[in-house]
Amino acid sequence: MLLKSTEPEIVPVDYHDWSRSNATLAGSVASKVLEEIADCLQTAGLKLEMYHAEAGPGQYEVVTGPMEPLEAADALVFTRETIYNVANKHGCKATLAPRVFDNTCQYGFLGPPMKY
Amino acid sequence: MSVKPYGVQYKPGISTSPKISVNDLEAYGIRYVRITWVDLINNIRYRVLSLSYFRRLLESERPGISVPRVVFGLINLQIAEGFAPIGEYLYVPDLNTMRICPYAEGHASVFGWFQEKVPPPSGSLEVELCPRTLLKKVLQYVQFHVIHGVLQL
Numbered sequence: 001m002l003l004k005s006t007e008p009e010i011v012p013v014d015y016h017d018w019s020r021s022n023a024t025l026a027g028s029v030a031s032k033v034l035e036e037i038a039d040c041l042q043t044a045g046l047k048l049e050m051y052h053a054e055a056g057p058g059q060y061e062v063v064t065g066p067m068e069p070l071e072a073a074d075a076l077v078f079t080r081e082t083i084y085n086v087a088n089k090h091g092c093k094a095t096l097a098p099r100v101f102d103n104t105c106q107y108g109f110l111g112p113p114m115k116y
Numbered sequence: 117m118s119v120k121p122y123g124v125q126y127k128p129g130i131s132t133s134p135k136i137s138v139n140d141l142e143a144y145g146i147r148y149v150r151i152t153w154v155d156l157i158n159n160i161r162y163r164v165l166s167l168s169y170f171r172r173l174l175e176s177e178r179p180g181i182s183v184p185r186v187v188f189g190l191i192n193l194q195i196a197e198g199f200a201p202i203g204e205y206l207y208v209p210d211l212n213t214m215r216i217c218p219y220a221e222g223h224a225s226v227f228g229w230f231q232e233k234v235p236p237p238s239g240s241l242e243v244e245l246c247p248r249t250l251l252k253k254v255l256q257y258v259q260f261h262v263i264h265g266v267l268q269l
Contacts, residue, residue, distance in 0.1 A: 070252060082218075
């Protein structure tokens, strides 16, 4: 999740939608951050499969593909570190916290119950 | 009707993620090495070594850096019950994990294994709380039980 500020309130870089093109418009901070993360991971030797916008505000997903367990754990830590650093270079704060907002989709919460 | 497998096919046992050799650090313009670990509350921590000191370290008889044993009991600046600010582990770089950090020019990152500086009576240098050691032991346990037919993957 990419945030443009955390004080005095938590503000995401944008409000988009799931895999929707408005989440990565050319020239937006999010599109620059995402592409730089993708470049960095590949330069470091990780295989990047894809990235896309997730449903929550400022929420994105990076897919690095399957590996053996220990290698995968190392790659996860390296990927997290890459995400935090690249976001910071662009004036953002990246977080993988499960619940940043209380009323919408995020890593640990799929949003309020749907009514059918 | 037979259906073809869809998408990219992966098989276990094949590394999909090449690292760099410690011999190539200069060629990649690396000047600093981040010896990195993750503690039990998911903080990523590292020490930044100059490449010249890192090389001297690797030439030593037992390469590693000293990290206080309280490393696994720290929650911010509080110490969890059962830990004390006394004693040190040796954190030994695992050179198979070396990667350049493209987001930090001139830096590379390497993970490692926590080891006892002096072997306890058991003789093993392994540190039970070391996260990578924990995962390695789980994998060894699974492999053992698969080989002996107790577990099926």
